[in-house]
Amino acid sequence: MRRLLSFVGLAMMVPVALAEPSAELEGPTGGWRFSGLIDRDDQPRVAYPTPPIDRGAQRGRSMIEGTLKNLKGARQPHRLVVNGNPLPLYTDDDGRFVRPYNFGAGSNSVEVVSGDGKSIKRIQFYEANHLKTPARVRIVLGWDDPKAELDLHVVTPDGQHAYWAAPVMSNGGGLDTDSVDGPGPEMFTMTAPLRGTYLVYVNYWGNLNENGYNFEAGSNQNEVITSQVSLVFNENTPNEKRETFVVPLRGIGDLQFIKAFNY
Template sequence: MTTPIGGWNRAGLTDRSEELAVNYPYALVDRGAQRGRRMIQGQLDKVGKGRAFHKLVVNGNPTPLYADEDGRYARAYSFGSGSNSVEIRSPDGKPVKRVQFYEADRSKPQPMIRIIAAWDDSQAEVDLHVITPDGQHAFFGQPALSNGGGLDADTVDGPGPENFVMTSPMHGLYQVWINYWGNFGADGYHFDENTRQRPVITSRITLVFNENTPRERRESFVVPLRGIGELTLVKTFRY
């Protein structure tokens, strides 16, 4: 695993935190161009076959780790300040590599709400949708909200993670949705059900509150996605 230099959360990103319409963290929307913005990257000695895949675990949040034929992988992730960890686990759950680093820049707010979506089919294009108490809708077409929330990456070339983050959440009711939008292959987007790798795609959605504080709390949900176009309400919660 490539060791972070100066904190992964600053590598290749543009800080627009001074703009009133976009509060930190800046909403990175890759649209499939993650090759120029890789944040967690490395190479596996042994690549899993069939359904036996390694896992990428970031701050305790697991994601299926898909690699190319040579074992290379790259995943985008937005890190907050404080202690952070990145771990690679083998298909049987054994630790392979772990990197712990401390982001000491406390001048930027810590995420108080983080919502993470990941799934287990590398060809599936799955999207996270979040409705905030003021009625704003964060999704791939509107990643940055005027209330400070936003998506940091629209992942189209792998199983996530996609992150929604708010550093100063407003009080009220939030809705979390997951949508199996379609598939993404060598020829781009398509809607052919026969090309996906699993008959039922499993999506894991994790809610993290007060991250990297003594009051941190998390909830995880596993949602099956059976057909293209399926939109599922995962959770409503009050903050």
């Protein structure tokens, strides 16, 4: 009897192993695909926590869909790393996420990384649609506060200014994902860049909650919002080069100059 009690006591002291975080990706799938020739109405148009707004420029985007599991006790947020661009990944109460992205031609990758830096799911696929020209200049903005709305601003050498109210430029550039529902991404793309100087800015525009957009200080989640801007040249080619900038934002209206570069 004493041995049995001792055994029970030891069993109670042994920690129960928690299930490791895992992820399922419903889309995109690995392998080859040929997409972007038509606008499909059956594509899901939801993200966290509300649908993104299509202002007419976002015709080539795809949805990254999946579910995170066994999140109890895990440090948030996880990260969604798309073609090397890390983005904070938030989910609904069931662990589901849907994020927009505009994939270029060639080899693309999607990876889910846990809060402690462990890769828990990765797929790679080849976009074989030759009509989708690879991006020569790609700028990706993400941030770590799902209750804040940040905006990417880009000024091109001819003086045109791409931002949320004017996403399409006559020179072929523009915002092809303008996410208005939480932690991004926002993306600027040019497939045939002009020669000259480009200017990149990030603006802390306002906040977002269950009642909609607002400009109330403190209604966001984090006291300091950490934004990350990735500047990518010749994406998905052997000549790809990238720079990453981490920029803190504290107050609504903050406009941060990120980078001036010559192409």
